[in-house]
Amino acid sequence: MSNDITRLTAGPAEVAVDRHGGTLTSLKIHGTELLRQGDKYGCFPMVPWCGRTAYARFRTGDQVHQLPVNHPPHAIHGTGRDTSWRTVKADDTSAVFTYDLAEPWPYPGRVTQTVELTEDSLTLAMGVEATADSFPAQAGWHPWFLRNLGTGGDVRLGFSAAWQEERGEDHIPTGRRIEPRPGPWDDCFGMPEGVKVTLTWPDALELTVSSRTEWVVIYDEQEAAVCVEPQSGPPNGLNTHPRLVTPIDPLEISTTFTWRTLA
Known part of the structure; x- marks a missing residue:
């Protein structure tokens, strides 16, 4: 384990976590890499908001807050992926990070x-705690799974959803729930x-x-990878679906990836 990279191993599974961004830079099963490589990829935490916050602004009461416009004209994916996290503890199979x-x-x-x-x-x-005033927040993960592992055909996605958030031309949900539509x-x-x-x-492999x-964003518009992003609320949720974090009521979320080999 270097100062920046924490490596975990359990049987055929290997994970690398970079404290810069709290990002999983690698997930290997039997030596096969599942995550797209590169500074913006891997599997990064989205916090304290997920996806796009409309026009980089959100409101609490009568106060409007301005966020960085890092995906014009919106703010996207939070600040966690751009922050250095502290490694609190780590052993062979688990680790804890904070910022x-x-x-x-x-x-x-x-x-x-x-x-x-x-x-x-x-x-x-992931847990989000308020240490003073209460505030709305979101949390989730953005994994970039390789579309093709180099050992067979492209990945197939399987899921059943109760609804799809209608997306406006600005890529922000309109507030309408519609029947799920075929991709991309x-x-x-x-x-x-x-x-x-x-x-x-x-x-090759099946991963769930x-x-x-109850929220997940599916993104499969790129040739190299597909994304399955569990998150605590919809895009622009700071404005439309706020989850208030208080000093006695943190926001908590978890996700599990399970896999089995098919070869």
Whole structure:
């Protein structure tokens, strides 16, 4: 383990976590890499908001807060992926990381991410705590799974959603829930019984992303990778679906990736 990279191993599974961004830079099963490589890829935490916040602004009461316009004209994916996290503890199969919320986020707080690896699963958990005033927040993960593992056909996505958030021309949900439509997608889906999405690489691997949360964004518009993003609320949720974090009521979310080989 270097100062920046924490490596976990359990049987055939290997994970690398970079404290810069709290990002999983690698997930290998039997030596096969599942995540797209590169500074903006891997699997990064989205916190304290997920996806796009419309026009980089959100309101608490009568106060309007301005966020960085990092995906014009919107703010996207939070500040966690651009922050150095502290490694609290780590052993062969698990690790804990934290960082303190600060500018450009307008409220003090603390984020904790836990990574736990077994031979056939990876569990990620995140908590957002308020250390002073209460504030709205979101949390989730943005994994970039390789479309093709180099051993067979392209990945197939399998899921059943109760609804799809209608997306406007500005890529912000309109507030209408519609029947799920065929892809390609850059869309948020509702799964009130919990997120469950299966990725199948033919003759290679089946991986299921599950979470007790009811929101997931599916993004498959790029040739190299597909994204399955469990999150605590829909895009622009700071404005439309705020989850208030208080000093006695943190926001908590987790997701588990489970897999089995098909070869």
